[in-house]
Amino acid sequence: MKLFQMKTTPLGVERTREFLEDNYLCIGYPGTGDLQQADREELRVKLLQAGTCGEQNLEEAIEHLWLFVHEMQDGDYILIPDGDWVHLGDLGDYFYNDTYDNEEDGRCHRRGVTWLKSMPRRSVNSIAAELLAEEALISRYQGTLPSARLELWIGDTEADIRKSGGKPAGVDEDTLDLAVAVLKEALHSGDAERRERAAIAILQYAR
Known part of the structure; x- marks a missing residue:
């Protein structure tokens, strides 16, 4: 079981309400096709072919997609910020929807989410707060997590x-x-x- 944080503005469009109402997340990076079987080198090639990020942002984009497509697994957890609130979700599998694979939309790379808990941002524990404060589009918490009921652990009872x-x-x-x-x-x-x-x-x- 792993815990991630993810920002809610793929391609610069705020989608928090949509993510919560439709129970999914997307990461952007259109023009790259289905990435289910893509290794890091294939991600590099697809991103260069798509032309959606410059050379200086290429490694960052590869890392973002790798985390979203391969590092995240069904049953892992995600935290997303929402102003003064935080939402915790249980992640589903990665899937690709070619209907949205264009530069105007970009919602093609997706994961389903079962939202478990919403809480005031001030009430989350210091570990969750530090993870949410990271600037990366998506990142993983590297420490040890409890074996069960992560939604209880997130709250700052201390x-x-x-x-x-x-x-x-x-x-x-x-x-x-x-x-x-x-x-x-x-x-x-x-x-x-x-x-x-x-x-x-x-x-x-x-x-």
């Missing part, structure tokens, strides 16, 4: 802890110890979702 200098405001040590004990007990629950939530909460507390 905001109040940081503001209070290391522990939640108004919560004494005995209460914290009791809360952790409850979470540890929940790790052995017969309910898989409850176990996952407890594990994520403990990992966030331990960071």
Whole structure:
């Protein structure tokens, strides 16, 4: 499982609403045809033939397409910015739609998305915030992700802890110890979702 961020303006056109309503993403770079089987050298040739990016932007374009077509996989996750909001989605497979393979439209390279969660940008954790702040059109988070329920991990449940200098405001040590004990007990629950939530909460507390 991998996590990516992606900007929402292929060919300079803002498409956030469309992406959210129609459950897909596109990356631009028209004129290159179906890239399902293209390796990096084939991407280079197709981009040069299409003439949609200059030599100085060629390596960047190759990297963008490689990430979108090959590095992303069904079941990976994507974050997109939307002003003061952030949207988290579960990615589907890459597909090519030649209907939109022209310079005026450019929505030919696509991936389906199941949108999981929308949240205020200020509420995401520092890791997600740093990923969203990257300038690249598309990039991948290189760290370790939780094994389940990424939508819970994205939220910044530590905001109040940081503001209070290391522990939640108004919560004494005995209460914290009791809360952790409850979470540890929940790790052995017969309910898989409850176990996952407890594990994520403990990992966030331990960071």
